Amino acid sequence: MNxxxxxxxxxxxxxxxxxxxxxxxxxxxALYTDATRIADRAVTYPKEKxxxxxxxxxxxxxxxxxxGFPLMILMLTFIFWLTITGANYPSGLxxxxxxxxxxxLLKAGAASIGMPWWLDGVLIDGAYLAxxxxxxxxxxxxxxxxxxxxxxxxxxxxxxxxxxxxxxxRKAGAHGKQALSMTMGFGCNAAGVISxxxxxxxxxxxIAIITNxxxxxNGRWPTQILIATxxxxxxxxxxxxxxxxxxxxVAIALLGVLLTFVVSWALSRTILKGEVSTFTLELPPYRxxxxxxxxYTSMIDRTLVVLWRAIIxxxxxxxxxxxxxxxxxGGVSLAEHLVNILNPFGLLLGLNGVIxxxxxxxxxxxxxxxxxxxxxxxxxxxxxxxxxxxxxxFELESGLATLNILTQGGWTLLTGVNLMLFSxxxxxxxxxxxxxxxxxxxxxxxxxxxxxxxxMGFVVTFFTAQIWRLIAGW
Amino acid sequence: MDQKINNKQQEGSKVAGVSADCASCPVHxxxxxxxxxxxxxxxDFVVALAGNxxxxxxTVFNALTGLKQHTGNWPGKxxxxxxxxxxxxxxxxxLVDLPGTYSLLATSLxxxxxxxxxxxxxxxxxxxxxxxxxxxxxxxxxxxxxxxxNRVVICLNLMDEADRxxxxxxxxxxxxxxxxxxxxTVARYDEGLEELLAAIHEVANGExxxxxxxxxxxxxxxxxxxxxLVSQIEDAFPQVPNARWVAxxxxxxxxxxxxxxxxxxxxxxxxxxxxxxxxxxxHVSNKSGFAQ
Numbered sequence: 001m002n003x004x005x006x007x008x009x010x011x012x013x014x015x016x017x018x019x020x021x022x023x024x025x026x027x028x029x030a031l032y033t034d035a036t037r038i039a040d041r042a043v044t045y046p047k048e049k050x051x052x053x054x055x056x057x058x059x060x061x062x063x064x065x066x067x068g069f070p071l072m073i074l075m076l077t078f079i080f081w082l083t084i085t086g087a088n089y090p091s092g093l094x095x096x097x098x099x100x101x102x103x104x105l106l107k108a109g110a111a112s113i114g115m116p117w118w119l120d121g122v123l124i125d126g127a128y129l130a131x132x133x134x135x136x137x138x139x140x141x142x143x144x145x146x147x148x149x150x151x152x153x154x155x156x157x158x159x160x161x162x163x164x165x166x167x168x169x170r171k172a173g174a175h176g177k178q179a180l181s182m183t184m185g186f187g188c189n190a191a192g193v194i195s196x197x198x199x200x201x202x203x204x205x206x207i208a209i210i211t212n213x214x215x216x217x218n219g220r221w222p223t224q225i226l227i228a229t230x231x232x233x234x235x236x237x238x239x240x241x242x243x244x245x246x247x248x249x250v251a252i253a254l255l256g257v258l259l260t261f262v263v264s265w266a267l268s269r270t271i272l273k274g275e276v277s278t279f280t281l282e283l284p285p286y287r288x289x290x291x292x293x294x295x296y297t298s299m300i301d302r303t304l305v306v307l308w309r310a311i312i313x314x315x316x317x318x319x320x321x322x323x324x325x326x327x328x329x330g331g332v333s334l335a336e337h338l339v340n341i342l343n344p345f346g347l348l349l350g351l352n353g354v355i356x357x358x359x360x361x362x363x364x365x366x367x368x369x370x371x372x373x374x375x376x377x378x379x380x381x382x383x384x385x386x387x388x389x390x391x392x393x394f395e396l397e398s399g400l401a402t403l404n405i406l407t408q409g410g411w412t413l414l415t416g417v418n419l420m421l422f423s424x425x426x427x428x429x430x431x432x433x434x435x436x437x438x439x440x441x442x443x444x445x446x447x448x449x450x451x452x453x454x455x456m457g458f459v460v461t462f463f464t465a466q467i468w469r470l471i472a473g474w
Numbered sequence: 475m476d477q478k479i480n481n482k483q484q485e486g487s488k489v490a491g492v493s494a495d496c497a498s499c500p501v502h503x504x505x506x507x508x509x510x511x512x513x514x515x516x517x518d519f520v521v522a523l524a525g526n527x528x529x530x531x532x533t534v535f536n537a538l539t540g541l542k543q544h545t546g547n548w549p550g551k552x553x554x555x556x557x558x559x560x561x562x563x564x565x566x567x568x569l570v571d572l573p574g575t576y577s578l579l580a581t582s583l584x585x586x587x588x589x590x591x592x593x594x595x596x597x598x599x600x601x602x603x604x605x606x607x608x609x610x611x612x613x614x615x616x617x618x619x620x621x622x623x624n625r626v627v628i629c630l631n632l633m634d635e636a637d638r639x640x641x642x643x644x645x646x647x648x649x650x651x652x653x654x655x656x657x658x659t660v661a662r663y664d665e666g667l668e669e670l671l672a673a674i675h676e677v678a679n680g681e682x683x684x685x686x687x688x689x690x691x692x693x694x695x696x697x698x699x700x701x702x703l704v705s706q707i708e709d710a711f712p713q714v715p716n717a718r719w720v721a722x723x724x725x726x727x728x729x730x731x732x733x734x735x736x737x738x739x740x741x742x743x744x745x746x747x748x749x750x751x752x753x754x755x756x757h758v759s760n761k762s763g764f765a766q
Contacts, residue, residue, distance in 0.1 A: 004706075004709070005710060005735050005736055005738065006711040007706060008703065008706050008710060008724070008735055009724070009732060009735060009736070010704060011702065011703055011706055012721075012724040012725055012732075015699040015702065015703065015725060016725055016727070018695060018698075019693075019695050019696050019699050019725060020695065022727070023696065023725065024726060026691065026696075027689075027696075027722065027726075028691060030689055030691045030692070031614060031617055031618070031689055032614065034613075034687075034689050034690070035610055035611075035613035035614050035616075035617055036610050038613055038648070038651050038652065038687075039609040039610035039613055040608060040610075041646075041647055041651060042641050042643055042644050042645075042647045042648040043609055043636075043642065043652065044641070044642045044644075045640070045641055046640035147535060197553075200582065200583065202678060282527065282528060284528045285607070285635060287635075290662060302579055334608070359579055372710070461641055
């Protein structure tokens with residue numbers, strides 16, 4: 001019974017002294033030696049080494065001190081550009097299907113069965129419309145970005161990115177693999193948070209989770225592109241519009257990367273102090289990616305799962321928005337009340353009340369920020385003949401028409417710029433917050449991860465506004 | 475049943491908590507597996523899939539299971555695990571994907587999970603997926619697996635990569651040296667899978683008996699220490715199939731193994747040495763380059 005077992009352990013302990021302190025190394029060495037011997041017998045190499053090794057040549061280029069970073073940025077720009085231009089057409093199609101065609105059908109259907117106006121408003125103008133928005137705006141870019149990303153993974157390029165960024169992350173007190181979760185976050189922050197599972201140390205994993213928010217996710221690209229287009233793009237000829245959009249998104253994305261490093265550094269010096277762990281990074285050989293298989297698995301695993309979660313959170317948001325726009329208190333809608341209350345604070349930050357209310361409503365999904373802003377601006381300025389009634393989200397075809405509405409609402413270039421900054425630096429969307437909670441199991445860290453960016457956002461926009469106004473003498 | 479034998483078995487059960495009767499009972503094996511979260515309700519055999527990262531393990535997994543897979547968690551640990559199934563011949567195989575590891579020293583969570591599964595769940599077959607173009611490094615894991623279990627099939631994958639580098643890898647030589655079946659494959663193009671399935675089938679059904687290679691340590695002091703411990707271990711746990719490996723781990727101070735000794739867990743391992751290193755002649759198949 002137990003005494004037998006005790007005897008074994010005691011023997012082991014005693015014998016350990018006998019066999020010497022370097023027993024472990026010796027056994028490892030024996031293992032390696034045998035492995036080498038067996039491999040040598042089974043493998044024959046060519047007489048001459050091939051003069052041109054494609055893998056090594058690519059790696060010399062991709063991880064070189066001079067070309068490594070520019071190539072990464074170029075690759076990022078290319079992917080962004082491909083996603084943006086590729087998603088335009090399907091987004092437009094989905095839009096015209098779900099919103100231009102199905103929405104009126106639903107309204108007609110509701111009218112024919114005599115649904116009360118408020119129920120039809122909540123369900124169709126609120127819940128359905130918000131979901132339709134999210135699907136048409138979010139699905140196409142994700143359906144392009146995630147496969148592209150997975151193809152890049154398959155090809156073998158991503159570990160080279162981790163290799164290039166590793167020493168920067170180390171200086172920032174974070175783990176090299178954070179490079180990978182950070183790049184995943186460009187597709188979707190929730191997916192990025194899940195991908196931090198590759199980091200073993202809890203401290204470094206938390207840093208990766210908290211800073212993942214600074215990766216500009218797909219849902220925020222439309223905001224960035226639109227604002228860049230109408231405030232910056234109107235300064236260049238139309239043919240360069242797409243390119244300028246891509247470049248401005250890349251610029252903001254790079255700012256996000258910079259913030260990732262800075263905040264990681266700050267966290268590792270303050271509330272997440274600790275040692276940087278070492279890890280083995282294998283640079284696998286480049287392999288031609290399997291395109292069809294990748295398309296299939298990335299669709300199922302990443303795109304649909306994330307989309308599903310987003311829909312679940314968008315439904316209630318639509319309901320809330322519609323209610324707040326149609327619930328009248330003292331002759332003025334609840335939404336307008338909120339806008340007026342938050343306006344002074346908003347102006348202080350170089351934003352305005354409309355933006356702040358839109359961001360509160362858009363906590364579920366970043367995609368509905370712009371349509372909500374448009375709807376609220378029209379509501380507040382009492383614009384005529386635009387849109388389909390109060391509380392109904394819409395978006396305008398022409399950049400200039402949008403610009404007109406916004407300037408009527410008191411927007412300036414400062415507002416545009418600060419909106420782009422705030423869109424980068426604010427709380428994560430509710431899907432991500434939920435994912436963070438599930439991954440960390442800690443309410444404390446989820447709160448920090450949610451509040452830290454928004455507080456930073458306020459600080460950054462505030463100072464930008466002050467400096468801008470000082471310079472512009474406004 | 476003879477009364478005397480019955481009594482002896484009863485005594486045995488007092489010592490190790492598990493009698494020899496228990497050991498050969500399929501229900502007991504299933505109970506062990508259940509502890510590790512593997513439900514064997516409708517399956518005949520459990521197959522573990524091990525290997526270094528980046529060897530095409532997932533490709534092999536997908537190729538064998540098609541879409542019949544689902545993901546879950548390792549019990550007690552927050553690491554996802556893929557499980558799938560396939561049918562071959564008359565049998566139904568459950569395939570469990572172990573985390574990709576470079577070794578089984580259990581210095582990280584992944585290694586711990588892989589090692590614990592191979593040791594305690596005692597899969598009927600353990601496939602080790604090996605990158606043919608990086609054989610030396612991959613063999614480290616293979617040799618460690620061979621010290622824990624005999625029922626191994628080596629899937630020599632990425633043969634096309636080796637070709638690309640103009641390396642010639644000889645699976646028959648490898649099989650002879652390692653003492654276990656070696657099947658060359660190019661999983662991403664579904665090449666070699668038939669042979670792999672055949673090898674799995676034969677190992678699972680006991681039609682192939684392996685004489686696996688065991689690493690020799692040229693260290694007389696160590697050898698003495700090991701043999702002393704081995705006899706003590708075999709006295710306390712007559713069933714344990716890999717006493718030598720257990721001895722080495724104890725000398726290394728491996729806490730999980732120490733715990734398994736203290737708790738008597740080692741006594742719950744079901745396959746005995748006799749089952750594994752049988753005296754019967756092993757089956758030879760020219761196609762797959764089995765050991766002779």
